[in-house]
Amino acid sequence: MQPYIVSLISNQREMLMDLWKKELGIIRQENYLHSISDTVYENTNQQFMHFIIEMVDVDEKEAKMKLSSFAEEYIQSGWPLSYFTQGLQAFRRVNLALLSETESNIADVLSSFSELESWIDGIINHLVNDYTGTWEDIFEMQKLSLLELSAPLIPVLEGVTVMPLIGTIDTARAKLVMENLLEGVIEHRSQVVLIDITGVPVVDTMVAHHIIQASEAVRLVGARCILVGIRPEIAQTIVNLGIDLSKFPTRSTLRKGIETALELTNKKLIDL
CATH class of the missing domain: 1.10.490.10 (Globins)
Known part of the structure; x- marks a missing residue:
């Protein structure tokens, strides 16, 4: 200056x-x-x-x-x-x-x-x-x-955990879902994992591919994966896109998914 x-x-x-x-x-x-x-x-x-x-x-x-x-x-x-x-x-x-x-x-x-x-x-x-x-x-x-908050794994019963997904699933988030699933399955000794997509607005080919990959990864570590929250419009989209989920158990609601998980783990709910 x-x-x-x-x-x-x-x-x-x-x-x-x-x-x-x-x-x-x-x-x-x-x-x-x-x-x-x-x-x-x-x-x-x-x-x-x-x-x-x-x-x-x-x-x-x-x-x-x-x-x-x-x-x-x-x-x-x-x-x-x-x-x-x-x-x-x-x-x-x-x-x-x-x-x-x-x-x-x-x-x-x-x-x-x-x-x-x-x-x-x-x-x-x-x-x-x-x-x-x-x-x-x-x-x-x-x-x-x-x-970190977008893909939580929540243990709900012994051997049964739930992963609620909300919002759009991109590649980065799909990677996080996979990591959390594998770590959570081992940490909680899960036998059945429920992936709840009720809050996912769109399920396209890429999203379905990521979910199938996650299911396969969970199977390799000794647990089973069930996809829940299949709304009618999501079901129609999956059919129209020709996405094969035949090897992937699906249920329309989280409640039905938990009932299936109980059957797979030899448990049942009893009204007192």
Whole structure:
């Protein structure tokens, strides 16, 4: 950063802060920050303005570290990225106005503003990258958490477990179903596993293929698999697609599936 720009920002700090604060007030109205209390907004605003102004005289390596720390803090607080990017654009406009007032030579104004603009663009790019990376990490963590919850294996009776499936089954989820089934069968010493597809909206060739593969894998580890929750529309789709489930026992409801599982494990329910 040119010493002239650093000196200008330092000497005109109070005026710069006043002008910039007015611009930020307008930006607040344009963003979804109405629910934030005035006290929290004012404190954050002051921290943001002081942080950026202090960054003017910081070397590049230290600046990047501070920017990353700043971005992480406010991402976790839920502040929108647009507020900071628009705030930096407002900072650019205010500085251009000050440069125009204090410097009469147009060429010098343009030269100084060009350097200031590059510096601000660098900060914006860094914030965008940090925000994007952090949200991608959060998204991946949430995706993994949802996957872990999307194929639970529930022991309901001795030797009988149920895996309820809800939602679309893609390749990644089918792999998780297979892993959970095999691990659960061994852990719970299951003799019969009921795969309940009541909550699966569409059963196409790919979904059926994954289910058949899971059934075969379960058979290889010494258990039997029953597909339950076959709704009329699902049955019609399976027939129309020519999917062969002849080697795979099916039942229309979970209750009927449990009754079959009890028969296979030499058990029965008795009304008292």
